[in-house]
Amino acid sequence: MKKLEMVYEGKAKKVFKTDDQELFIVDYKDDATAFNGLKKGTITGKGVINNKLSNHIMKLIEKEGIPTHFVEELSDRETLVKKVSIVPLEVIVRNIAAGSFSKHYGVEEGKVFKEPVVEFSYKNDALGDPLLNTRHALALEIASREEIDTIIDYALRINEIMKSFWKECNITLVDFKIEFGRTSDGTIILADEISPDTCRLWDSTTGEKLDKDRFRRDLGGVEEAYAEVMKRVLSHD
Ligand code: TMP
Numbered sequence: 001m002k003k004l005e006m007v008y009e010g011k012a013k014k015v016f017k018t019d020d021q022e023l024f025i026v027d028y029k030d031d032a033t034a035f036n037g038l039k040k041g042t043i044t045g046k047g048v049i050n051n052k053l054s055n056h057i058m059k060l061i062e063k064e065g066i067p068t069h070f071v072e073e074l075s076d077r078e079t080l081v082k083k084v085s086i087v088p089l090e091v092i093v094r095n096i097a098a099g100s101f102s103k104h105y106g107v108e109e110g111k112v113f114k115e116p117v118v119e120f121s122y123k124n125d126a127l128g129d130p131l132l133n134t135r136h137a138l139a140l141e142i143a144s145r146e147e148i149d150t151i152i153d154y155a156l157r158i159n160e161i162m163k164s165f166w167k168e169c170n171i172t173l174v175d176f177k178i179e180f181g182r183t184s185d186g187t188i189i190l191a192d193e194i195s196p197d198t199c200r201l202w203d204s205t206t207g208e209k210l211d212k213d214r215f216r217r218d219l220g221g222v223e224e225a226y227a228e229v230m231k232r233v234l235s236h237d
Contacts, residue, residue: 001025001080011037012050012197018080022184026051028077032197034216036128043215043222048076049230050195055079056233057162057194064161066154067189069181084181084191087143088123091151093159094175098200099213101175104131110207118155123179150188151180158190166201169232171210174200196229 003025004017011033016025028047033040051073058070069081094101097111101119120137121129132140134148143151155178166173176199181191192198196211203210210225 001074003078012047013193022083023071024081024083025074026079026081026193028079028193032212032215032222034212036125039216041215043226045223046197046226049226050193050197051077051079053195053230053233054193057165058190060165061158061161061190064157066157066161067187069189069191081191082183082189084183084189086123086179086181086191087147087151087188089137089142089151090121090123090129090177090179091155092119092121092175092177093117093155094119095159095163096172096174096200098174116156116159118152147188154180154188154190162194162199165236167204169229169236170204171229171232172202172204174202176200196226201229 001023002019004019006014006016007024008015012029012031014027014029016027018025028051030042030044030046032043032046055070055073058068062068062070069084071080071082073079094117095113097107097113098109101107101117102109120132122132122140122142123129137143137148138145158178162176163173176194178190178194178198179192180188183189199211200213201211202208209219210229214220214222214225
């Protein structure tokens with residue numbers, strides 16, 4: 001597979017064309033940002049860990065019958081994926097109150113929900129990724145009703161798959177963000193990444209944060225947390 005010109009550079013990844021029209025290569029960087037790019041830094045080794053972790057989880061999800069963009073891991077930092085056009089929704093699933101939920105609704109971090117919350121943000125950096133509901137998304141013609149139903153169904157099923165996977169690693173899945181894309185024939189598939197950048201992961205015994213909140217909140221031990229998550233996933237197999 002030939003890596004051709006870069007089509008997109010995001011905050012944490014670069015995306016390249018290939019000699020196959022339907023396939024892209026993603027290349028994971030060590031760059032980290034928070035607060036819509038206001039805070040910038042580097043998490044050494046993050047690109048390798050996120051590439052491998054995301055692929056591991058995508059394979060699990062695919063095995064459970066949810067289509068994903070994953071095709072093949074090419075190197076430590078590079079993965080071959082299906083080309084999609086991203087649906088501009090950040091789909092967030094929450095099992096426990098934390099982060100912006102706690103802030104918006106005045107709920108203490110750590111409150112366990114009876115039912116998971118599914119939340120959408122409009123993926124638009126210029127607007128600061130505002131929260132929106134299904135009817136906003138329909139009005140803005142971001143996705144059809146049928147696509148939104150599929151996305152919510154997939155998001156809740158991915159939550160169940162991931163909750164039990166992380167539990168086996170003695171990690172509690174607090175919340176996570178996922179993104180979906182449309183393939184050239186219009187099929188909705190899981191895209192982007194699933195990693196400690198995009199999930200809140202708490203050690204089930206100690207409650208210690210093992211995710212990007214260590215970077216966002218200047219808690220220290222950022223690289224160590226990512227390495228610990230990787231170690232637990234590798235020893236889980
Ligand atoms: P929040 O509580 O800040 O809204 O974050 C919810 C989840 O989404 C959390 O697991 C972190 C993840 N997330 C991203 O992946 N990208 C983002 O830009 C933000 C704000 C959150």
